[in-house]
Amino acid sequence: MPELPEVETVRRDLATHLHQSRFIHIEHLDWPRLLENTTAEGLFTAIAGSTIVRVGRRAKWLLMFLNTGVCLAWHLRMSGSLFVTSDLQPSDPHRRLILSLNDDRYLVFRDVRKFGRLRVLNEDGLKALESAHGPEPLSPEFTADQLATILRPRSTGLKSVLLNQHCIAGLGNIYVDEALWHARLHPRTPACSLEADAIGRLHLAIQTVLRSAIERQGSTLRDYRTGTGQQGNNQHYFNVYGRQNKPCPRCQATVVRDVVAQRGTHLCPRCQVAPVTEKKRASVAGLKKDHPADARGGRRVPERGG
């Protein structure tokens, strides 16, 4: 599920609905491994009687700042969802943790695949979490120049750089594919090879894709829910993600699915021109010396002004 837009949507909902709420106790806990750096007892000690004074986000971490100075840091990984409700459904085998609140409501953590985690952090833990991530792509500090600085020293493909939380915070498989499509860049393009114009397009694409996804409350493929238990809407607006064998909305060429950086990757082979590797270049030069056109017949124009 959750990439930056989904976690940000949950953050906004919980900021509204949990402001100054007080935890009472642990109503339900199965799958104790969800607690990454504490025990059930430690969690109870941290929350009992504590008030949520602020709900924040860093990268894909949702942060609940308590009046005691402790911070609950949630990571939803692939299938987690975190929401507030006043009526608990009697049976849901995927609820991993339920915390009761002072006003007969509950904070529910649901997670089919059990990858999600909860950490109880002090000041030092928060600092460590902060410094473990690259810049927030929607912050004012994230400029095209900063993106250039991130890309310049890296020879690996764009997709792996954009997925790396140490480089840029919050992007995941969906929004990387969508941003690269917007910027007309192939996911295997070496990061250090981008011209200023392409970096500008990528910077704009990242921000545009994330902002519009947040406006639409995130993308629900299966498990993701907002902080009030609703589905997101952004899944209806994908240009390439999950759209293999369908036409590219920009040029009508058929969208393909490939594996890049060990992840399913969706792209338009006409808009997003593949980088020509040395191997391919040699093979093309040797076998097709007198044929000026690319073997794939695609446009070789790497950039187009505007």
Place this chain on the structure above:
DNA sequence: CATTACCTGCAA
């Protein structure tokens, strides 16, 4: 860099 592990459920 690639592979494997962590988990469950669903579709091919």
Place this chain on the structure above:
DNA sequence: TTGCAGGTAATG
């Protein structure tokens, strides 16, 4: 039955 899924950490 197999492969694949929004993420990440730990291994060669």
